[in-house]
Amino acid sequence: MAEEVLSQNEIDSLLSALSTGEMNAEELRNEEKEKKVRVYDFKRALRFSKDQIRSLSRIHENFSRLLTTYFSAQLRTYVNIEVASVDQLPYEEFIRSIPTMTILNIFSVPPLEGRILMETNPNIAYAMMDRVLGGKGSSVNKVDNLTEIETTIMSHLFERSLENYQEAWGSIVDIDPMLEEFEVNPQFLQMVSPNETVVVVSLNTTIGETSGMINICIPHVVLEPIIPKLSVHYWMQKEQPKDRDPEEVEALSRTLKGTEMEMRAILGEADMSIQQFLEMKEEDVIRLDQAIDQPMRLKVDDEEKFYIQPGKSKNKLAVQVIEEYRGGAGQDE
Structure with a gap:
């Protein structure tokens, strides 16, 4: 049990109280000898x-x-x-x-x-x-x-x-x-x-x-x-989190890397009424909301992820990633 350390001023005050009779040394001794009892109800x-x-x-x-x-x-x-x-x-x-x-x-x-x-x-x-x-x-x-x-x-x-x-x-x-x-x-x-x-x-x-x-x-x-x-x-x-087994982590990583996802290059979008759609005929032009000088956007599972530009790779249509899409900030402002 930790003992309480008195300062010099407290020691001097205690000695002074004992010498003047304000405190009785005999009573202090009796208090120390008395057993401290705590009431406990067994019921x-x-x-x-x-x-x-x-x-x-x-x-x-x-x-x-x-x-x-x-x-x-x-x-x-x-x-x-x-x-x-x-x-x-x-x-x-x-x-x-x-x-x-x-x-x-x-x-x-x-x-x-x-x-x-x-x-x-x-x-x-x-x-x-x-x-x-x-x-x-x-x-x-x-x-x-x-x-x-x-x-x-x-x-x-x-x-x-x-x-x-x-x-x-x-x-x-x-x-x-x-x-x-x-x-x-x-x-x-x-x-x-x-x-x-x-x-x-x-x-x-x-x-x-x-x-x-x-x-x-x-x-x-x-x-x-x-x-x-x-x-x-x-x-x-x-x-407390347990350390994962390295083999388990590696297996989980391989599974995630092998997961397929859908990617779509969005040329632009347009809104029209059902009536306008029914009245469409050959050689009609649909105006998109994408300006010709703006980069296209690449969607991964319906979430826009990158700015892209169209092109060709080995005689096939392709897109090149320009930068990460930041929710409207940057090039399309």
Whole structure:
């Protein structure tokens, strides 16, 4: 641990305070002997570092963008989803914080162990339901008596959204999310022990004029195998470009050099109406937009690349490159 070095003025002031009695040397000794104790709540164990929490936040920010696009296409209305917070807390505390009756999607994420819970506020869930059934997206909170048809529609809507969750995690681990259960009462749900640490990602969600929260609860047991991959060091290693194999570069270069492209020498262009075109007859003259004293242009795959002049080479028509085309600057001004 680095030691603090005092200046001469600070040393003189300290000695003066001790000699005048402003500071008590005995009290200073007692303070040094006292053990510094930090309070730690074992019921609220913090098992993830700030670095790992930031990585989880980054993953779910990507997920929120993908989910916004998915629900916008499915519901055909204004949708906005963004990460509000990422916290770690006991599972029991999370269950107490959500409504008594709500929409709960429980899905597994093989090859990782355990299950993840996605809790959707009833206001949001019924706004989605109303849009799917052709309504304006209004919300009616009657989650306690879902019909079989409503349950099927909702579960299918959220099940298809799991493809976005798979894509969001793609940079860390290749998972295959599968919806296993659809519940409405959290009291009937016991995924892990009450004191198990979980990460709760809260998403602010707006659908039309209705707003609410989507909470994703990830138990520690799910993340434990990939915790090392949630560090900044892993992300930086992954983002560093790898040196290409020289043989691979050479093969790619040969392939590119052998690619064919279309080149056209443009003598000039003209605009005319369909009526003028239909009235054309033999020996009519079409006036081009190219002056006779200006160089022609060479197009490569419909992009102008060079100024050229016409001529012959070995009794064949040819063009000679004069200079590179610079988007209108130079000779044609």
